[in-house]
Amino acid sequence: MSVNAQPCPGPQPDALVRVDEGAIWRADGKPFDPLQVAHTRHALSAHPLLQLPRLRRLALSLAGTSHVKYALPNRKAGSAFHTFSESEAKMSIASTFDHIEEAGNWVALYFLEDEPEYGALLRDTLDGMKAQIEPRDPGMHGYSLFMFIASPPTVTPFHIDRENNFNVQVMGRKHLRVWQAHDRVAVPDAAIEDYFVHDTLRSLHYHEELDARALDFDIGPGEGVYIPSTAGHYVTTEEGAWALPGGRVSVSLAMTYFTTQTxxxxxxxxxxxxxxxxxxxxxxxxxxxxxxxxxxxxxxxxxxxxxxxxxxxxxxxxxxxx
Structure with a gap:
């Protein structure tokens, strides 16, 4: 299944400082099902905290900390899911942003809920969605915020997450391939157990035959994908996206949370x-x-x-x- 929805523009610049209720919603207007992958839309793309100059300031403030993660170039869907610190990658966050539009750059900022302004953005967004989520999946807690900044072409390999994840595209375009959370051919129970207990993805293996079982999403600003806990997925930014307006840099957020059921x-x-x-x-x-x-x-x-x-x-x- 492929989703090729038209981008949904967010509010005009400077329109959002505090997020209104319902900043993310299902594209088809249906209620969220905690176990079902869903195409979403959102109203976050024009938020002042999510523009590249402000993101550069954020990234520089985190330089040298465990919040900044890099990946080796030329990764594929089946590559090992490893990230590296600035020193391990022999890169600096300042240099990365100075050359952010050069092909193949990929940097992630982890656990931004610890940053006051970004933590407030996360809480405002997810708290404002409780009315949509908690009737079927109560007890939202443990919010975390991750940010991914990439210049095509890049690949985030096949993996799973513990949390429910609202993956939100703020800038540029990317492609997500996602398997339903109940698909035990793509993600065996033993692989989930190994990840939850030992924090390793060594038992999770991608092979191309799995692609026929997946859902495909080509998304741009104002769009996203809801990915339930333990649903397998991988992400690419395509080189062809450079031909599109604003396509040289992809910025996306993962707004994650646990519930009583997870x-x-x-x-x-x-x-x-x-x-x-x-x-x-x-x-x-x-x-x-x-x-x-x-x-x-x-x-x-x-x-x-x-x-x-x-x-x-x-x-x-x-x-x-x-």
Missing amino acids: ARRARVHLLNAFLRDRFAAAPMPPGKSGLVDHLKQPLAKILIESRMRLYGQAAPRGMSGH
Whole structure:
């Protein structure tokens, strides 16, 4: 399935400082389904915090920190999903922005919820969407904001995320290939468990035969894609986008959050990983039986607390509190 919607322009410059309610919505006008990939539209593209001069100031303020991530050039959909610090990549954020329109540049800014203005933008946006989301997926928490700035051609390899993700295109164009969250051919249960417990994607493998199972989205400013937790996806910025107005630089946001249900499912994955590793079992995945998922919750919490107490490990992201 391919989506080639026309870009939806955001408000005029300087129109948004605080985000109004409903800044992101499904393009087809339907309610959000927490487990279904969806094409979205948004009203964030003209926000003052999301223009390139302001993003340069933000990036420079984060230089030398773990918030700034680079990737090696010439990545493919099946490449390992590795990122590098400025020193590891032998690059500087100042030089990157000085040459931001040169082909193949890719830089990401992680965990921007820690930055006061950007954290407020994130909270305003997601809090304003609770009326759309929480009737079917209550308990929104653990908000995070990631930003991706790229000059075509670039590739973000096949991967999954723990969180539900509103991927929002602010500038330029990109292509997303996304698999539904329930597709266990594309993303096996064991790969999810390995990621949730060991924070590794080593068990997740892309091959071209999977493409026929995916949804394709070609999006521009004012558009986006809702990607549920654990839905496989990869992203490209196409060299042909340079021929389009504003196509030399792609800026996108990932506005992510957990819910009561994502936390419950994550705890089931954690316990299932333990059962698979210790007893070579093939445990029932989350979502197959509400009763089984319910019975696994206290056992998973005991396992999390044991790991914290015995090894001094923090609870895996998205599993505690709800």
